[in-house]
Every structure is written in structure tokens, then in C-alpha cells.
Amino acid sequence: MTVPLLELDDVVVEYPAKGRGGKPFRVLHGISLTIAPGETLGLVGESGSGKTTLGRAVLGLAPVTGGEIRYGGRAVSRLGKRERRALSEDIQVVFQDPFTSLNPAMTVLDILTEPLLVTGVARRDAEQRVRTLLDRVYLPHDAAHRLPREFSGGQRQRIAIARALCRDPRLIVCDEPVSALDLTTQARVLDLFTEIQEATGVAYLFITHDLSVVRHISHRVAVLYRGDIVETGAAAQVTEAPEHAYTRRLLLAAPVPDPDRQARRRAERQKEAAS
Amino acid sequence: MTAVDVEPTPRRDRLPRRTLRDPLAAGCLAVLALVIAASLAAPLLTDYVPDHSVMADTLAPASDAHPLGADGVGRDVLSRLLYGGRTSLLGGTLAVLVAFAVGGPLGVISGFYRGWFDAVAGWIVNVIMAVPAIIVMLVVMAAVSQDLNVAMVVLGVIMAPMVFRLIRASVIAVREELYVDAARVSGLGDGRVMRRHVLPVVVAPSVIQATQVFAVAIGIQAGLAFLGLGKASQASWGAMLGDAFTNIYNAPVLLLWPGVAMGLTILASSLLGNAVRDALGPTGPRPVRKRRKRVVRQSAPAADVPADRLLTVEGLRVSYPKPDGEKSVVEGVSLTVARGEVLGLVGESGSGKSQTAFSVLGLLPDDAEVTADRLAFDGQDLLGMDTAALNRMRGHGIGYVPQEPMSNLDPCFRIGFQLVEPMRTHLGLSRAEARSRALGLLERVGIPDPERVFRSYPHQISGGMAQRVLIAGAVSCDPRLLIADEPTTALDVTVQAEVLDLMRSLQQEHAMGMVLVTHDFGVVADICDRVAVMRGGRIVETAPMRQIFAAPGHPYTRTLLASTLDGGPVRGEPSARPGAGEPLKGMTS
Secondary structure, eight states, X not given: OOOOSEEEXXXXXXXXXXXXXXXXXXXXXXXXXXXXXXXXXEEEOOTTSSHHHHHHHHXXXXXXXXXXXXXXXXXXXXXXXXXXXXHTTTEEEEOSOTTTSSOTTSOHHHHHHHHHHTTTOOHHHHHHHHHHHHHHTTOOGGGGGSOGGGSOHHHHHHHHHHHHHTTOOSEEEEXXXXXXXXXXXXXXXXXXXXXXXXXXXXXXXEEESOHHHHHHHOSEEEEEETTEEEEEEEHHHHHHSOOSHHHHHHHHHSOOSOHHHHHHHHHHHHHHHHO | OOXXXXXXXXXXXXXXXXXXXXXXXXXXXXXXXXXXXXXXXXXXHOOSOTTOOOGGGTTOOSOSSSTTOBOTTSOBHHHHHXXXXXXXXXXXXXXXXXXXXXXXXXXXXXXXXXXXHHHHHHHHHHHHHHSOHHHHHHHHHHHTOOXXXXXXXXXXXXXXXXXXXXXXXXXXXHHTSHHHHHHHHTTOOHHHHIIIIIHHHHHHHHHHHHHHHHHHHHHHHHHHHHTTOSOTTSOOHHHHHHHHHHTXXXXXXXXXXXXXXXXXXXXXXXXXXXXXXXXXXOOSOOOOOOOOEEEESOOOOGGGOOTTEEEEEEEEEEEEEETTEEEEEEEEEEEEEETTOEEEEEOOTTSSHHHHHHHHHTOSOTTOEEEESEEEETTEESTTOOHHHHHHHHHHTEEEEOSOTGGGSOTTSOHHHHHHHHHHHHHOOOHHHHHHHHHHHHHHTTOSOHHHHHHOOGGGSOHHHHHHHHHHHXXXXXXXXXXXXXXXXXXXXXXXXXXXXXXXHHHHHHTOEEEEEESOHHHHHHHOSEEEEEETTEEEEEEEHHHHHHSOOSHHHHHHHHHXXXXXXXXXXXXXXXXXTSOOHHHHO
């Protein structure tokens, strides 16, 4: 295997305790992961498992108190502000909530040109780039002069994806990017993610609670449970024949849209829970 | 994939223009502009020097020489009024500038960086707030300077904490927004994040605060001058009031002019602040609020209803008044639920599924207009019912399980109380009976330590527990129909499975009818007997559950089913990797 794009080595994230002398709150207890260039690593977990914190640690938004995050072989978990900013060219994000992740007072054009203008791209080039980006996420060009509130959830998520793509990143951290969307919108946005990956070779750290989403989009899957990775493997293996008991519980708990299979799954789950 | 349609919407207005469209705001600005213009143009409007006193003119009435008369020591009232305006406006402006120069930057830095700076700044601000303002100013005027402007600078410092707190709170609120995180990830430095994302949010509340500080400062300055503080050469409205007060029996009209000037200026300033705040709120005229209308258009005879029918909805329409006509959200929905039957109401957001469920419960907002050809529950007409009868029906006849368990429990009351109260009202149980029944129910819904949960407040239990509590509450009065609005959407998948198990077993135990609103076909397959698929306020298809999956009739149902990801192919190895061999950009910079 080639050098991984991103490598997490025994990463610990702790938040300081409230008040003096309290024990710090440890969210992640030593996470180790790798993501290869052009690969999607699905990260599954329930609420409180630390999956969002893991994404924020990769983005430099959460304090890494132990272990190391390496990007392209270089340690990046304790960079200074300036160096961290330089890394923003390579690592980008799409957040879960398309309603609060776009500044309501800025037009789509402002939102999309902002990351380009800070790096000294000329305004005209930046606006040209915005048109390419809007094409890429299938939004019309006149969307540029509108405010985020004029768009539906799915459209806003396309804007957020376009913003992430602005500077041609090598890795996008996707934090539950389709959880707030309707079923049909969700499927279309996932297809867009796949299409962009195949065209640009960007890698995704795809965080979600939904096993069927993770199966649809990921090459490999890691399962996070209470701050620990309990299982990592190929998507097919983890989502069809999980080894760890927790993953199996997760799989059996997800209802399938098929009455007979769901009845079997329910019976199996209840049997497992009873034993 | 085709381009996504985006509905065009009307152009938006900027805040200043929106404020000006309010006639009250325009009036306030006109008054302030007049006061400012008159004060600045004082030398052109009067030939008198404000502190030049002519003993012969003492208390002279209005005349050509003195348009507003002269005061108790023979000074021209008009000139004092005009020059006094200068003192007031300058004083108010000084106080505002100083308050914002001190409080503003501190507030922004404290809110943005928090940490030790915030702690120290907060401590200093508290100390300033603890000092009595008027005494400080009296001391300063007595010991340092007789100049009213100096007092106003001191007042500005004393009012800086208000500005500090306001701005700090606004900055903290914005800082938590995801778009600020996104901006950081985009590579924006702190300065840019502050300028582009944080400061614009702070401007509007600052304008409002400034108008209030301005008004207060003018009042306090007048108070000081009224007490006789300030240089004798400094004409001011407060000093005029002081003079008028000593001559109140001889020439009461002297009170009028400074009083009117001060009143108008302070009022205009305060109202302007209010108008800016209003302009920040929802745009457009608010629709006139109507009383809820629940109308049955024609009550068809109930003879043709099968005996096991529990709920009948025919031709249900729900609409809301909007500035530009009505917005219809449910357009003629008809459905039925038999005793012991589970009906799934499936659709995407905005399809009207929750609105349909809520109109059965009579829980729509007051301005909703609900009409139906028939809305009957167990032989009783729900639309014609008065509130008291409806309240008896809810809980006793129809139970409700909401989507967000936490926001549906009152954080101020213990869980036990919230379970016991409805049972005492609806079932007429004694406190002890209701308590033991509640404990039994908590045990029944799978809560391991009922006694502890009974005594807990909602914030002390998890979301899954809270949903169990609400289910216990919903079935506590033996309802015949349970309406569940996305009951498991907010829960983790492992908890969802357990809650669905619980709902299924309770439903079978009590032979309850159930309307389950959901967007998840997995949940439908798990628990429903029949399914109604909604889109755009209408039901496009109703069919037995197995038929929906085996042979969906409507194209929209097929689209929805095709969008579910379960059972789809898994992604293979990462294939095309253009750029995978390139050097990493972040490494070269």
C-alpha cells in the first residue's frame, strides 16, 4: 500500500473539566485509522460515540491531547494557526446542517469566492471558478446572487459541497451530510458525492449514523463505539457480516424496507438480545 | 443528473431602507435631524449670546426681540434653547462614543477568544457596574472639572459594561455557528472571520443600544445641569429647567421649551431604536390573526360506517393565511383507521403528513384554517367539538407520541408529576393510585429503575428514556387511538428498534389503532398494516403494507422506494484516481 493520505495514530481528544481539579472529559480514547488517496472511509457510530469530534479533530477544530494525526506523512495535529490555514487548501468539510453552515447574510457568490479570495485569487478568476463549481453541483448560474434561505435543504447542501470543492482539496470531512435531507434528495446528493470523487480523486471521511448510507458511499468502514473503534474493514464485510457484537447489534437494529426480511431481522435481534 | 430548479424570490432590502419604510422611524429621524440642524445653525437663527444677561429683560414675555421671552436673569430663551441643544447632542454623542470605544472592542475580543481575557474583562466590568454612576459623576464634577462634557465621558465609561455584555453575547452566539467553523476550515484567519462573519451580526444590536445610551445620557446630563452643576457659560436644557423651576410661579411657560426639546429628542432616539429592532424582525406585514376555524362542511350521515371503524377523515384541508393569499398545506386528504390497525402516513418533508396528524388531534396553530367533509373519531364529530370536549378526547381517547421527546417534557417538573397529572384529570384517580399506575407503566415501557426515573427531571434522563416516558404517558389513559409523529426519528438506531418493539407490543396489548407518521420505509415494514403515501398535501396511494412494497401503484411511491439505499450494491475498490500520484499541495506550501 502507498503512503496513506491521512493517518490517525492513537488519537486522544479530551475536553478540560469544568472548574478546578476535575477530571478532563475524554471523548476519543486512542483512535487509529488510515485513509488512502481517492478513498471513502465511512465512520459509523451512534450519538455520543465521538464521531463528530473525530471529524473536528482532523479539521483542527477539536483539541488533540494525545497521539498524532498525519497528513501525507506530516504531523498536523498541533500546527500553528498559519500552518493550519495553509492546510485548508487540502482538507475541507461539509457539515450536517445545511441551514446553519452557510452564513445567512452572504450571497452564494460571496460564500463560494471567500475561500479563494483569501488566498489572493483575483476576483474575476474567483467568479469564473464559482460558475464551474455551480455546474459541478448542478445548480444554475443565477444561484450565485441569491441568499442561502432561498434554497431547499438539498440545494444548500450542494452549495456547501461547492464551497468544500473551491480549492480542489484532497480530503473532505463529511459530517452527516445527508442526515437532514429527504429520502429522494439524500440519494441524489450521495450520487453527487460519488460522482465528484470519481472525477477528482478526492478522499472522503464520511461520518454517519446510517449503515445503509455508509454502505452506499464507502470503500471501507470503521465503527465507532463510545470513543473507540470496534471494527474496521471493507464496506461489504462490515455491513453484511460484521465481526464485533456492537456492529451486529447496529445492523440488526436498522429496519429494512421489506416486510419479510424485516420480520426475520427483528426475530434475530430479539433472539440475540435475549441471549 | 439535471440542474436543480431554484424558485426565484423577490429582492431583499437592506436594513436602513427597511427601517426608513416604517413611518415612525422616518418621523424620528426627521425630528433628530431638525434638532441637530437647529443646534448647528444657532448663530444664524439668533443674535443673542446664550449667557448674556440683561437685567431689564428679566422674565420678559415673548416679543419680537425675544421670540420665546427671556428667563429669570434676563437671558434670551430661544438662544439658550438652541445652544443648549448643542450641549445635549454633544454630551449624548460623547457618551455613546466612549461607551462603544471601551465596551465594543472588549466585548468582541472577550466573546471571540474567551479564556483568561474574558475572565479578566468580565471581572472589571462587574466592578464598574457595582459603582453607583451618579455619585461617581458628582465626585468627578466636584473634584476634577465643572465641564458637563467631562461628566459625559465618565458616563460613557460607566455605561460601557452594558455595551460590553451585549456585544460579547452576540459574538459568542455567532462564534458557535457552523458557518464560522466552515470559514476557519476554508483558511480564513481570525481577522477575516471577525470582519466577514462576526462583526456584521453585531452591528444591528449595537445601533439599537447606541440610541438607548444616547437617550439616557441626555437625560442624565440634564439632571446634573438641573442640580446646578456645569459651567455657567455652558447653556444647557437642564440649566434652563433649573432656572424655570426657581421661577415656576412667575413664568411657568419657561418649563415648556426645554421640556419639549428634551422630550422630543429622547423620545425620537428611543423610538428609533425600537424601529430598527422591528425592522430586524420578520419582514412584511403580518397577516391578520384569525380565530381558529374548524369547519365541517357537510356532515354526512354516519350510517355507512363499519362497526370497527375508529377514525374517519374525509376531504381534510388545512391552510394558513399569508400576506399574499392563503398557503394550503393539506388539500383534501381522506383516510380511515380501524380498531387495532396501524396506518403508516409516509411522505417527505412538506408533504403535509404531520399537519394531517395534528388536525386529528386539534393541535394546529391558532391561525390554521381546518375544514373537512368529515372528521370523526369513534362515532364522534371532532371538528364540532368545543375545547373542553376536545381536551377530554385527547389523552383519554387519542394518545400522542411526538418526534422530539425532550422538547415535549416540561423541564420544570419531575417526570412523575407529568405522568400523574393527566391520569388524575382523565381517570379521576387518587394521587396514590395514579402514582402506582405510573410506576407500573414506567416498568412496562422497559425503564429499569422506575422509582428513580419517576423522581427525575427530564434533563436527567436520555432521549431514548424520555421517549419511553412519553409513550407511557400516551397510553396511560387507555386511548383507543395513538398518533405517533416520527416517534423514532430523533433516536439512535439501536434505541429506535427497542422503541418500535415497545410500541408494537403495547399496540397489540391494548388493541389500539395507530397513525404512524414517518419517512422511513424500514419503520413502515416493521410495524404498519396499511400505508398512505403523501405528497404535496395529497394522498397519492393507500394500500396494504405488503402491497406497497410488492407492487407499488403510484409512480411517486416507486420513486420513494427506489431512493432507499438498503440492499443496494456496495461500493467496490476505489477505481479512478486521477491526481492520486501528484504531490500533496499542502506539503509544498
